[in-house]
Amino acid sequence: MKKRGLVWFKNDLRIQDNETLWKAIDENEEVICVYCFDDEMLEEVYPGIKKMGPFRLQFLRESLEQLDKNLRRLGSGLMILSGKPENTIAESVQQYNIETVYTQYEPAPEELATLNKVKDRLEEISVPVKTFVTDTLLDYQKLPFTAEKLPDIFTEFRKKAEKAEACIAPLPAPERIASPEIPPFVFPVTDTESEKIYNKRPAHRWRGGEDEGLRRMHYYYSESGLISSYKETRNGLLGEDYSSKFSPWLSIGCVSPRTLYAELKAYEQQKGANESTYWLYFELLWREYFRLLFYKYPVQFFWKKGIKPFAPKTRFHAETFEKWKTGNTGNAFIDANMRELNLTGFMSNRGRQNVASYLCHNLHIDFRYGAAYFEERLIDFDVYNNWGNWAYVAGVGNDPRPNRIFNIEKQADMYDSEGLFSGYWMEKSID
Ligand SMILES: Cc1cc2nc3c(=O)[nH]c(=O)nc-3n(C[C@H](O)[C@H](O)[C@H](O)COP(=O)(O)OP(=O)(O)OC[C@H]3O[C@@H](n4cnc5c(N)ncnc54)[C@H](O)[C@@H]3O)c2cc1C
Numbered sequence: 001m002k003k004r005g006l007v008w009f010k011n012d013l014r015i016q017d018n019e020t021l022w023k024a025i026d027e028n029e030e031v032i033c034v035y036c037f038d039d040e041m042l043e044e045v046y047p048g049i050k051k052m053g054p055f056r057l058q059f060l061r062e063s064l065e066q067l068d069k070n071l072r073r074l075g076s077g078l079m080i081l082s083g084k085p086e087n088t089i090a091e092s093v094q095q096y097n098i099e100t101v102y103t104q105y106e107p108a109p110e111e112l113a114t115l116n117k118v119k120d121r122l123e124e125i126s127v128p129v130k131t132f133v134t135d136t137l138l139d140y141q142k143l144p145f146t147a148e149k150l151p152d153i154f155t156e157f158r159k160k161a162e163k164a165e166a167c168i169a170p171l172p173a174p175e176r177i178a179s180p181e182i183p184p185f186v187f188p189v190t191d192t193e194s195e196k197i198y199n200k201r202p203a204h205r206w207r208g209g210e211d212e213g214l215r216r217m218h219y220y221y222s223e224s225g226l227i228s229s230y231k232e233t234r235n236g237l238l239g240e241d242y243s244s245k246f247s248p249w250l251s252i253g254c255v256s257p258r259t260l261y262a263e264l265k266a267y268e269q270q271k272g273a274n275e276s277t278y279w280l281y282f283e284l285l286w287r288e289y290f291r292l293l294f295y296k297y298p299v300q301f302f303w304k305k306g307i308k309p310f311a312p313k314t315r316f317h318a319e320t321f322e323k324w325k326t327g328n329t330g331n332a333f334i335d336a337n338m339r340e341l342n343l344t345g346f347m348s349n350r351g352r353q354n355v356a357s358y359l360c361h362n363l364h365i366d367f368r369y370g371a372a373y374f375e376e377r378l379i380d381f382d383v384y385n386n387w388g389n390w391a392y393v394a395g396v397g398n399d400p401r402p403n404r405i406f407n408i409e410k411q412a413d414m415y416d417s418e419g420l421f422s423g424y425w426m427e428k429s430i431d
Helices: 021-026 054-073 084-094 109-123 153-163 191-197 209-223 226-233 247-249 257-271 277-298 318-326 332-345 349-362 367-377 381-394 406-415 420-427
Strands: 003-010 030-037 044-046 078-082 097-105 129-132
Touching: 003 084, 021 030, 021 097, 021 129, 030 084, 044 367, 054 078, 054 191, 054 209, 054 247, 054 367, 078 084, 078 226, 084 097, 084 109, 084 257, 084 367, 097 406, 109 129, 153 277, 209 226, 209 247, 209 257, 226 257, 247 406, 257 277, 277 381, 318 332, 318 349, 318 367, 332 406, 332 420, 349 367, 349 381, 349 406, 367 381
Parallel strands: 003 030, 003 097, 030 078, 097 129
Antiparallel strands: none
């Protein structure tokens, strides 16, 4: 009987720079690739808020379809397992006589709990689970501090991280994967409504998948050269090109930060480095920081008081929250941003900061409702970036400046002085 390994894909939906996949190929004669889809993802977590909304669902489906195609090109394919991973993986392990399971390590609490359930279940049948941290840029072993000693201020972290030269080089895609025959790809959710509204998006018509993510990277770097003016444009609000828009693909791992960084360095070699090229690296370090924080504060970003000793005086008020959610607060700048989110699954960083600040500090709503709503709607939802940024804006995270509140009128004047952005989104709808 052939020695077989099973790769359990999670937020690493790619064949390039995938250490987990490589390890399974290296250590086995045959490899089976699976993704687990648990229907719980579509259930409500708060009244009226689901864990995964239609845009994220559709982006995920496209990313999985593309992963399946790319795996089939290499001689394998992707099997979608429907149900709880601890059950479905255990069943596949037995069905295919798997000796070892390989998967991504994610430090967020729900993800860890799921991993531990799978590990416990497989331990009963003596099948080990090997994990790999594949969604980071930095090699944590090279950082001059342990997780407990991670600085609470980003700038301190950044300086130390930059000095450590800890960036990891990406791995190539494998050339072939030996695999038993994999049944044709079937996505378990037939939700035509998602597809319909997704295809009618009035802007940001990106598709999920590794090829699409890499295409965006090449476009943003060498094809357009937009990266060379990123620092000046990154606070923009309208259109697809004011910032990289790497986040949708980064968040479910269609593209790795290591690939983005290596290509950035190659671009700098060819076209020259400047403040803008550095600034993309700087933002990737923010992403890194929010990930590392979960090793230090494993559950605190889901608490009302975050990492602080006391919770802010916020509450939940259904009617007020509904107005914020639907873009009907009466403040055009806030409403336009929320409408963009509702119609496309995306919002700029500037918009996110403003609507989050407005919800917490003007409407006095508990930040966790806003974060949960973003989790449902954003196609680039990333547990670390979302909850870490929300806690930061709410004043219960890693912002060293106390009582930072965005002056929405001033922000609208600065970033949308002619009202072009507000005007654009206040008129749009999906019919
Ligand atoms: C309240 C709030 C919620 C957010 N939720 C998410 C989320 O769920 N998923 C997500 O990926 N980002 C989130 N962000 C961070 C940021 O807004 C997005 O990463 C960014 O807007 C994505 O667009 P881009 O790829 O064009 O970014 P660019 O400006 O081109 O930046 C390149 C990359 O750097 C990283 N990055 C940029 N800004 C930040 C930041 N503030 N924090 C962490 N990483 C950053 C992202 O990976 C991004 O793709 C949130 C920010 C706020 C204020």
